[in-house]
Amino acid sequence: MTEVANTLNQQVWDFVYAYDAAYDRAARTVGLSAAQACLLDQLAEGSCAMGELAAALLCDASNVTQLVSRLETSGFVARVPDPADRRIKRVSITPAGQGVRDTLRRAFDFPSDRLGRLTAHEQRRLSELLAKALAPDTA
Numbered sequence: 001m002t003e004v005a006n007t008l009n010q011q012v013w014d015f016v017y018a019y020d021a022a023y024d025r026a027a028r029t030v031g032l033s034a035a036q037a038c039l040l041d042q043l044a045e046g047s048c049a050m051g052e053l054a055a056a057l058l059c060d061a062s063n064v065t066q067l068v069s070r071l072e073t074s075g076f077v078a079r080v081p082d083p084a085d086r087r088i089k090r091v092s093i094t095p096a097g098q099g100v101r102d103t104l105r106r107a108f109d110f111p112s113d114r115l116g117r118l119t120a121h122e123q124r125r126l127s128e129l130l131a132k133a134l135a136p137d138t139a
Contacts, residue, residue, distance in 0.1 A: 004047075006076055012026065013116075015129050017116075018110070018114075020038075020113075021036070021118055022108065022109075022110035023037070023108055023110070026104055026107040026108035026109075027104060029104070029107045030100050030103050030104045030107065031074075031100075032100070032104070035057070035059075035067055036070065036071055037101075037104055038057055039053060039057060039064070039067050039068070039071065039077075040071070040076060040077070040093060040097055040100065040101045040104070041101065042057065043077065043091060043092060043093040043097070044098075044101060046092070047080075047090045047091060047092035048090065048091055048092075049082060049088050049089070050064055050065065050068065050088070050089050050090075050091060051088075051090075053068075053091060064096065068091050071097065074096075075094060075096045075097070076094055076096055076097030076100055077091050077092065077093055077094060077097055078091070078092055078094055079091055080092070085113055
């Protein structure tokens with residue numbers, strides 16, 4: 001690896017760690033763990049089966065069960081049987097959960113703060129470069 005590649009590699013890791021730490025701080029401002037906040041975010045588009053949540057959050061189904069139970073106790077999510085298959089439980093965000101999610105989103109200013117340091121041209125260029133770096137592998 002070249003010196004530039006090593007530096008870039010470290011910068012990417014530093015950005016990821018700073019992003020995660022900022023997200024964790026924002027989640028704590030609304031009394032949630034980062035994992036609970038991520039789960040609420042997943043539900044913003046609509047209800048999900050417990051298995052779908054586990055897949056989306058890249059975690060074990062038992063972890064999702066614990067997260068949902070805690071959020072349900074707080075009144076932020078609700079579990080209901082799936083109308084098509086009553087063995088499946090679907091989870092949806094409640095109005096209280098949506099309010100907490102909205103507050104969290106406002107508290108999580110890391111992306112806008114850091115990207116706001118770049119000019120419009122730099123933002124476009126970074127977007128292009130990230131799109132290229134994150135594009136699926138062509139095999």
